[in-house]
Amino acid sequence: MTLLRGKGLGLEVVLAGRDFAEALLELEAKLASQPGFYRGTEAVAVYGDAEPSAEQADALRRVLEGGGITLKGFTAATVVDGAEFERRRAMRPRREVTLSDEARSLVADFAGARADIAQRRKRGEESVRRADLVATRTATPIVAPPALTIVEPPPSTLYHVGTLRGGQSLQQVGNIVVVGDVNPGAELIASGDIVVFGRLGGVAHAGAQGDATARVYALDLSATQLRIASCIAADAGERTGAAGPEAAFVRDGRILVAALEKLPHPEAQGAQS
Amino acid sequence: MHEVQPEPVPVAQKAKRGRAIVITSGKGGVGKTTTTANLGHALAARGCSVALIDADVGLRNLDIVLGLESRVKHNLLDVLDGTVELDDAIVRDKHNASLVLLAASQTREKDEVDTEKMKALVERMREQYDYVIIDCPAGIEGGFKNAVVGADEAIVVCTPEVSAVRDVDRVVGLLGNKFRPQLIVNRLRPALVKKGKMLSVEDVNAILRLPLLGVIGDEPEIIVTTNRGEPIALRKDGATAAAYHAIAAKIAGEDVAAPTVEIKASGFFGRLGAMFGGAK
Amino acid sequence: MSGRRIVVTSGKGGVGKTTTTANLGATLAKRGHRVILIDADIGLRNLDLVLGLEKRIVFDVVEVAEGRCQLRQALIKDKRFGELLSILPAAQTRDKDAITEEQFAGIVKQAAEISDYVFIDCPAGIEAGFRNAIAGADEAIVVTTPEVSAIRDADRVIGKVAEKNIPIRLIVNRLRPEMVRTGDMLSVEDVCEILSAELIGVIPDDEEVIDTTNRGEPIVLDEANKLRVVYDKIARRLEGELVPFTNFDNQGFFGRLLGVLKAG
Numbered sequence: 059m060t061l062l063r064g065k066g067l068g069l070e071v072v073l074a075g076r077d078f079a080e081a082l083l084e085l086e087a088k089l090a091s092q093p094g095f096y097r098g099t100e101a102v103a104v105y106g107d108a109e110p111s112a113e114q115a116d117a118l119r120r121v122l123e124g125g126g127i128t129l130k131g132f133t134a135a136t137v138v139d140g141a142e143f144e145r146r147r148a149m150r151p152r153r154e155v156t157l158s159d160e161a162r163s164l165v166a167d168f169a170g171a172r173a174d175i176a177q178r179r180k181r182g183e184e185s186v187r188r189a190d191l192v193a194t195r196t197a198t199p200i201v202a203p204p205a206l207t208i209v210e211p212p213p214s215t216l217y218h219v220g221t222l223r224g225g226q227s228l229q230q231v232g233n234i235v236v237v238g239d240v241n242p243g244a245e246l247i248a249s250g251d252i253v254v255f256g257r258l259g260g261v262a263h264a265g266a267q268g269d270a271t272a273r274v275y276a277l278d279l280s281a282t283q284l285r286i287a288s289c290i291a292a293d294a295g296e297r298t299g300a301a302g303p304e305a306a307f308v309r310d311g312r313i314l315v316a317a318l319e320k321l322p323h324p325e326a327q328g329a330q331s
Numbered sequence: 332m333h334e335v336q337p338e339p340v341p342v343a344q345k346a347k348r349g350r351a352i353v354i355t356s357g358k359g360g361v362g363k364t365t366t367t368a369n370l371g372h373a374l375a376a377r378g379c380s381v382a383l384i385d386a387d388v389g390l391r392n393l394d395i396v397l398g399l400e401s402r403v404k405h406n407l408l409d410v411l412d413g414t415v416e417l418d419d420a421i422v423r424d425k426h427n428a429s430l431v432l433l434a435a436s437q438t439r440e441k442d443e444v445d446t447e448k449m450k451a452l453v454e455r456m457r458e459q460y461d462y463v464i465i466d467c468p469a470g471i472e473g474g475f476k477n478a479v480v481g482a483d484e485a486i487v488v489c490t491p492e493v494s495a496v497r498d499v500d501r502v503v504g505l506l507g508n509k510f511r512p513q514l515i516v517n518r519l520r521p522a523l524v525k526k527g528k529m530l531s532v533e534d535v536n537a538i539l540r541l542p543l544l545g546v547i548g549d550e551p552e553i554i555v556t557t558n559r560g561e562p563i564a565l566r567k568d569g570a571t572a573a574a575y576h577a578i579a580a581k582i583a584g585e586d587v588a589a590p591t592v593e594i595k596a597s598g599f600f601g602r603l604g605a606m607f608g609g610a611k
Numbered sequence: 612m613s614g615r616r617i618v619v620t621s622g623k624g625g626v627g628k629t630t631t632t633a634n635l636g637a638t639l640a641k642r643g644h645r646v647i648l649i650d651a652d653i654g655l656r657n658l659d660l661v662l663g664l665e666k667r668i669v670f671d672v673v674e675v676a677e678g679r680c681q682l683r684q685a686l687i688k689d690k691r692f693g694e695l696l697s698i699l700p701a702a703q704t705r706d707k708d709a710i711t712e713e714q715f716a717g718i719v720k721q722a723a724e725i726s727d728y729v730f731i732d733c734p735a736g737i738e739a740g741f742r743n744a745i746a747g748a749d750e751a752i753v754v755t756t757p758e759v760s761a762i763r764d765a766d767r768v769i770g771k772v773a774e775k776n777i778p779i780r781l782i783v784n785r786l787r788p789e790m791v792r793t794g795d796m797l798s799v800e801d802v803c804e805i806l807s808a809e810l811i812g813v814i815p816d817d818e819e820v821i822d823t824t825n826r827g828e829p830i831v832l833d834e835a836n837k838l839r840v841v842y843d844k845i846a847r848r849l850e851g852e853l854v855p856f857t858n859f860d861n862q863g864f865f866g867r868l869l870g871v872l873k874a875g
Contacts, residue, residue, distance in 0.1 A: 094850060221540060226504045243703050283668070364760070471655060472707050472740060
């Protein structure tokens with residue numbers, strides 16, 4: 059029988075048939091595992107053969123209070139024989155559970171599914187355990203995305219035609235040019251510049267190896283986030299989509315965005331960072 | 332509302348290999364299963380033979396939506412394992428005999444599906460049916476990959492919500508160049524769109540940039556029909572039933588029909604028009 | 612003592628796991644608890660969107676697992692809640708196999724050491740993503756709608772979660788009392804009877820919720836939102852309070868709320 063159970067609006071602590079000290083330890087552990095869960099409820103302790111002593115009652119009261127439960131009192135458990143049990147059960151008002159048709163069909167359906175599993179077990183089939191499957195699969199090592207290593211030959215430009223979808227990623231030592239849109243959720247990482255002949259909506263990281271003179275150009279610069287070298291900028295305000303072609307660059311450690319006409323010529327930027 | 336008259340299919344045409352279409356989205360709860368069931372019925376009503384496959388192993392629902400759960404004795408995995416013949420596993424629909432279902436298992440797992448066998452099964456079924464439509468599970472894991480493997484056409488279903496659009500976009504990217512997916516926008520509420528409290532079809536397709544197959548409104552009736560297992564496409568009237576029949580007609584028309592809604596794209600390629608038409 | 616680690620799952624997609632995780636987490640933060648939300652849906656991340664934090668993502672859970680950054684660096688603090696609400700976003704360009712169950716569980720435990728509540732937003736389904744999400748949890752909340760397909764999936768998920776011997780609680784989302792009355796939708800009692808899990812919340816259907824998630828604005832911050840009360844009750848039940856359930860069936864949710872306000 060469970061140690062702690064609901065009864066009416068409150069709780070019952072069932073000491074009957076248990077060693078008191080063990081029950082107390084179990085109760086403490088249970089209350090500690092769900093702190094605050096029973097807070098504010100009242101409890102009655104049910105004892106079996108011997109009424110608890112004053113010290114035991116105090117100890118119990120303290121443990122319960124630790125869980126926010128008030129001990130109302132003690133009562134003796136009565137051993138009920140078979141006939142008496144039946145009599146009491148017959149007297150209890152019947153609670154009709156009315157299930158809707160859908161609920162009934164579902165209950166039957168689940169019974170069917172469980173019967174299916176039971177049948178498989180009887181036939182000696184193990185419902186396939188995940189552990190077995192793991193054993194037959196070869197372990198796939200966790201692969202980190204390729205680090206951009208510095209290569210000696212001049213970096214090339216990756217030229218991609220088409221829309222880049224969310225979750226797709228282009229990475230290049232060199233520049234990246236996309237003719238198409240870059241959707242939110244996509245990312246572009248380049249050690250050089252990034253040029254999007256379309257709408258840039260995802261994350262673009264130019265100068266990914268530390269080149270703060272790198273730039274991000276787009277016909278529609280609506281990136282979720284822009285990164286150049288180690289600077290990061292998120293679109294703070296409401297930029298309307300009608301801004302026209304723009305570029306992002308770093309000045310004084312911050313990322314700035316300017317319309318194409320206003321953009322300082324790349325050669326004029328020099329070694330600014 | 333006009334009635335769709337089923338067109339008898341001349342026997343000679345049956346020699347042609349059927350089409351295998353996967354219905355997918357990435358995001359759960361957008362209406363893949365409901366769409367599969369209703370499109371199946373709409374195509375069957377046109378006189379085509381249609382097989383529906385529930386690829387959501389372990390979380391099967393297509394049978395409930397069709398009202399056939401009590402008739403399902405065997406499932407997809409039984410057929411793939413070879414313990415049961417395909418003909419014994421398929422369940423004929425109670426309203427239309429040219430529509431059949433191959434249900435998923437409720438007690439087994441998606442990683443028990445052998446990809447090659449799944450592909451072979453879909454190939455086999457294409458010899459027998461005009462359409463094989465595969466109901467894809469949510470997500471982009473193994474279940475998704477197995478659902479897609481046998482198909483050569485895809486329909487993505489998207490609701491007008493930012494999360495759904497993101498997920499569908501991801502899936503379109505994963506479908507890759509083999510597919511030219513078409514889009515169904517589901518659960519649109521024009522009143523909310525007008526109030527600015529819901530994305531419009533244009534908003535959705537500004538990101539997805541897919542050929543639009545159809546738009547379905549959000550009727551509370553749909554929940555009733557799926558709970559009761561009576562797909563709404565069976566009805567003779569109502570906007571939703573008509574929408575599904577129109578989509579079926581487009582699918583059967585065998586050309587990528589022009590979208591019924593003007594796409595005012597905010598990306599660049601809509602504006603540049605003919606030069607960069609359609610998404611890649 | 613370390614924080615509680617609660618996974619929010621469902622089986623069926625689209626029933627409101629992410630919305631619930633975000634709003635419940637935000638509500639508890641508003642009530643003064645330190646809350647960390649972890650998005651376990653690698654490749655299809657949405658938790659950041661729903662809270663309007665996507666622009667601030669620098670690192671994600673996979674990078675933490677790979678050791679490329681510390682957990683604290685990856686956590687994004689939602690400034691609207693002081694220091695109390697943070698999220699650990701999922702990776703978008705990776706797959707569910709980019710992280711193992713052990714790694715995920717380790718991160719969850721780490722997060723629990725610096726918070727009172729950790730909520731794990733579980734992906735749809737019962738595949739690897741789901742297994743990762745439940746790996747570090749010591750409690751579960753199952754979200755379902757009163758529809759037959761959702762309940763079926765919830766039952767499957769409850770079966771799987773029960774193998775871990777952790778407490779499982781139920782939230783019934785998107786209830787439409789008028790449809791229950793006409794017999795076109797299962798009632799909360801029906802759902803509880805079928806799933807036999809402890810009910811911790813009933814959330815009525817509200818067509819404006821989608822707008823709040825589109826705009827990234829948690830409901831608890833909007834005093835005019837009718838669902839604020841509902842999430843508050845769920846938060847309090849989670850804290851251990853015995854809070855009576857609103858009876859939506861009688862006058863409909865709005866009628867009932869008005870009644871409460873009039874009584875003062």
